[in-house]
Amino acid sequence: MNQHEHPYGIGLAYRFNVHAEAVAHRSEIDLLEISTEDYIVRERRTYSDPNERLLKDALGTFPCVAHGLSLSIGTVGELNETYLNATNRFLEEHGLNVFSEHLAFHSVDGNDLTMFLAIPFEEVAVQWVKENYYAVRRRLGRPFALENVTYSFPAPHSSLSEADFLRRICEETDCTLLLDVTNVFNNSRNHGYDPIEFFDKLPMDRVSQMHLAGGHQLPDGRWEDSHSAPVMEEVWPLFDEAVKRSANVRNVILERDSKLRPFASVMQDIRKAREIFYSHRPTVAPDVPAPGYSEVDVAGPDPLHPEFSGLRSFQRTLMGRISDPSFREEFLANAPEAVKKFGLTDPAWFQRIVDCDGRLVHEFEEAWDYFQKEDREVADDYEKREWAAWADQLGPGGW
Ligand SMILES: [Fe+2]
Ligand SMILES: [Fe+2]
Structure with missing residues (x-):
């Protein structure tokens, strides 16, 4: 087994x-x-x-x-x-x-x-x-x-x-x-x-x-x-x-x-x-039925289905506030106008976005900016290592 x-x-x-x-x-x-x-x-x-x-x-x-x-x-x-x-x-x-x-x-x-x-x-x-x-x-x-x-x-x-x-x-x-x-x-x-x-x-x-x-x-x-x-x-x-x-x-x-x-x-x-x-719990593992798998008939996810449009635009707007510096400014200047960019028209979802704790959203913004910088450094370093590994394999005058 x-x-x-x-x-x-x-x-x-x-x-x-x-x-x-x-x-x-x-x-x-x-x-x-x-x-x-x-x-x-x-x-x-x-x-x-x-x-x-x-x-x-x-x-x-x-x-x-x-x-x-x-x-x-x-x-x-x-x-x-x-x-x-x-x-x-x-x-x-x-x-x-x-x-x-x-x-x-x-x-x-x-x-x-x-x-x-x-x-x-x-x-x-x-x-x-x-x-x-x-x-x-x-x-x-x-x-x-x-x-x-x-x-x-x-x-x-x-x-x-x-x-x-x-x-x-x-x-x-x-x-x-x-x-x-x-x-x-x-x-x-x-x-x-x-x-x-x-x-x-x-x-x-x-x-x-x-x-x-x-x-x-x-x-x-x-x-x-x-x-x-x-x-x-x-x-x-x-x-x-x-x-x-x-x-x-x-x-x-x-x-x-x-x-x-x-x-x-x-x-x-x-x-x-x-x-x-x-x-x-017992010290000896209790038996469990052998794992089986059978399909379950549930419709595939459709992110563009109208049922999910409010939730989707809420998520896109929140992410915009965190990750897009120009959207951050637009949102602060005129939120109802800015959110149109992400199709946020439902008043209840709009209220949720407006009432998110600004201080906590700001913390995410700062973390996002920091991680972006860090990611670039990791990617650069990875590329350098990859080039070095290739050069090593090819040996002197390998080109
Ligand atoms: Fe955990
Ligand atoms: Fe976990």
């Missing part, structure tokens, strides 16, 4: 730079979560494990699950074919069965923010995610899990709560949930709700995976999931409660993207997670 079929237990988000440490702790780390983007995005691969030597060793040593990043399932737009093809190829090639992505939107008209924005908690967005989910499911040939994300601000005047939005997605699709417990904690603090009531509203039997990550409180009082620190003390009791309520959870992944050393600090979190998980 393929060891990646249904990994069980407590795992670590795999980072190539702690490969040796992870292998050395194989007896306590039950599985690894592979970030697919680390291997399908060419610049990222160049910086990690170009010939996938370490990856292959990791896949041979541990049961693994896969986690994607760039889907942007909430965006009313065309699906990213390059992403879908590359992800599908990666999962097939490595025999990975369990896949998850984020319930968010961050990419509009080809511009990727690389930071999550909350999908408006509205019924129309539930319907959009449903159609997109089934299109992706068809392409990947498997159901997959959706992760709750942290968000800086919700779309104003949403008619559903975040928990009801997640519940509706579960009712409309056969997705499972990747419950990021740190994200629940942060969102509950930042947006003022009770995390236990949040669990009360969720279909906890649909939780198949969990995430735990470190974070901290910023000077302005907001909580952030930095992925660069130990899991915060306040998160552990919530994790305990979540595991207790999730009869079908198969695995939990500790996410630490940086400050992975001393590795003893990572292992401290792993051990604590094990203690809690195995106090509620």
Whole structure:
């Protein structure tokens, strides 16, 4: 049997730079979560494990699950074919069965923010995610899990709560949930709700995976999931409660993207997670039915369908405010006139755009400008490396 079929237990988000440490702790780390983007995005691969030597060793040593990043399932737009093809190829090639992505939107008209924005908690967005989910499911040939994300601000005047939005997605699709417990904690603090009531509203039997990550409180009082620190003390009791309520959870992944050393600090979190998980769940992986796949008859997503026009123009306008300096000025000078550029005519959606927290939108603008600059530097550096590699292969006088 393929060891990646249904990994069980407590795992670590795999980072190539702690490969040796992870292998050395194989007896306590039950599985690894592979970030697919680390291997399908060419610049990222160049910086990690170009010939996938370490990856292959990791896949041979541990049961693994896969986690994607760039889907942007909430965006009313065309699906990213390059992403879908590359992800599908990666999962097939490595025999990975369990896949998850984020319930968010961050990419509009080809511009990727690389930071999550909350999908408006509205019924129309539930319907959009449903159609997109089934299109992706068809392409990947498997159901997959959706992760709750942290968000800086919700779309104003949403008619559903975040928990009801997640519940509706579960009712409309056969997705499972990747419950990021740190994200629940942060969102509950930042947006003022009770995390236990949040669990009360969720279909906890649909939780198949969990995430735990470190974070901290910023000077302005907001909580952030930095992925660069130990899991915060306040998160552990919530994790305990979540595991207790999730009869079908198969695995939990500790996410630490940086400050992975001393590795003893990572292992401290792993051990604590094990203690809690195995106090509620069997130590031997319970059997689950063999994975099957059958088509579900749901119409393909049509981003130009009038049903989605309000949501689509809201997303395009918000992205315009963040990423387009001249639109930012036009919007500030005369919002009703400026939004016509993105076809925003619905008064309710217009009000949502106007009432987005200006200070928080501005933070995204600054981050966007910064990342644009950084991306250019990475692309330039990649090109230089590629030329150098070619010159090396050709040898002196190779031309
Ligand atoms: Fe994630
Ligand atoms: Fe996460």
